[in-house]
Amino acid sequence: MTNPAALSGRDLTRVFTTPSGDVHALTEVSLEVRPGELLVVRGPSGSGKTTLLNLLGGLDTPTSGEVWLGETELTAMSEPQLLEVRRTRLSYIFQSFGLIPVLSAAENVEVPLRLVATPGLDRERRVAEALDLVGLAPHANQRPYELSGGQQQRVGIARALVSEPEILIADEPTGQLDSATAATIMDLLSTLVHERGLAAVVSTHDPLLMSRADRVLELHDGRAQPRGRHSAA
Numbered sequence: 001m002t003n004p005a006a007l008s009g010r011d012l013t014r015v016f017t018t019p020s021g022d023v024h025a026l027t028e029v030s031l032e033v034r035p036g037e038l039l040v041v042r043g044p045s046g047s048g049k050t051t052l053l054n055l056l057g058g059l060d061t062p063t064s065g066e067v068w069l070g071e072t073e074l075t076a077m078s079e080p081q082l083l084e085v086r087r088t089r090l091s092y093i094f095q096s097f098g099l100i101p102v103l104s105a106a107e108n109v110e111v112p113l114r115l116v117a118t119p120g121l122d123r124e125r126r127v128a129e130a131l132d133l134v135g136l137a138p139h140a141n142q143r144p145y146e147l148s149g150g151q152q153q154r155v156g157i158a159r160a161l162v163s164e165p166e167i168l169i170a171d172e173p174t175g176q177l178d179s180a181t182a183a184t185i186m187d188l189l190s191t192l193v194h195e196r197g198l199a200a201v202v203s204t205h206d207p208l209l210m211s212r213a214d215r216v217l218e219l220h221d222g223r224a225q226p227r228g229r230h231s232a233a
């Protein structure tokens with residue numbers, strides 16, 4: 001293969017056991033994302049998007065099936081190995097931005113670099129670059145409450161990119177934004193993914209955001225729906 005997948009899911013199934021019975025959140029879903037590709041996972045509320053993204057990001061373990069990062073099996077890793085992967089190779093972007101309220105934009109972006117003990121000068125340079133990438137350099141010293149929703153999500157994107165990951169996972173990153181702002185955030189994500197050769201998985205329930213996708217995975221009741229030439233597997 002000339003261009004192997006950066007991230008793949010093979011027959012991913014997740015069954016939650018609850019007091020009122022088993023919940024089949026995801027059933028035998030397979031997908032592949034190559035470097036420089038944006039896969040959009042689409043489906044109504046409750047269709048299994050968050051469950052799938054949590055499995056792909058190593059935040060949850062499948063009942064059966066496998067997740068692979070390139071040629072390494074994520075689902076076979078120990079907790080310390082997973083932690084290392086989440087700090088260096090894979091980043092998450094959250095619907096609710098996940099920013100620390102008492103920290104400035106720049107300090108929020110710096111958090112992942114502090115976790116891997118990046119030297120101070122290097123940290124400053126990389127934080128400035130990441131903020132610049134998302135167009136937020138002029139707002140570096142503002143706290144989240146002094147920023148609009150779209151600007152806060154740009155901080156979330158800068159924080160995800162500052163560790164220079166190979167893989168980006170974003171669970172409904174535009175879910176709390178108005179539709180015009182959502183479109184600009186999807187444009188930014190798509191530009192960054194293509195320019196930087198990232199493999200990205202982004203979920204949304206908004207059909208208007210599909211035009212930025214290189215591949216689409218449509219979920220219904222935890223199962224992948226066939227979509228012809230754009231299908232993800």
Ligand SMILES: Nc1ncnc2c1ncn2[C@@H]1O[C@H](COP(=O)(O)OP(=O)(O)O)[C@@H](O)[C@H]1O
Nearest residue numbers: 016018023025044045046047048049050051052
């Ligand atoms: N921790 C859990 N325990 C039990 N059921 C869950 C849990 N997480 C998700 N589910 C169920 O799995 C299904 C898929 O949920 P989810 O992945 O959150 O969908 P989406 O993100 O598309 O809205 C839903 O029926 C949800 O109620």
Ligand SMILES: [Mg+2]
Nearest residue numbers: 049050051172
């Ligand atoms: Mg969800």
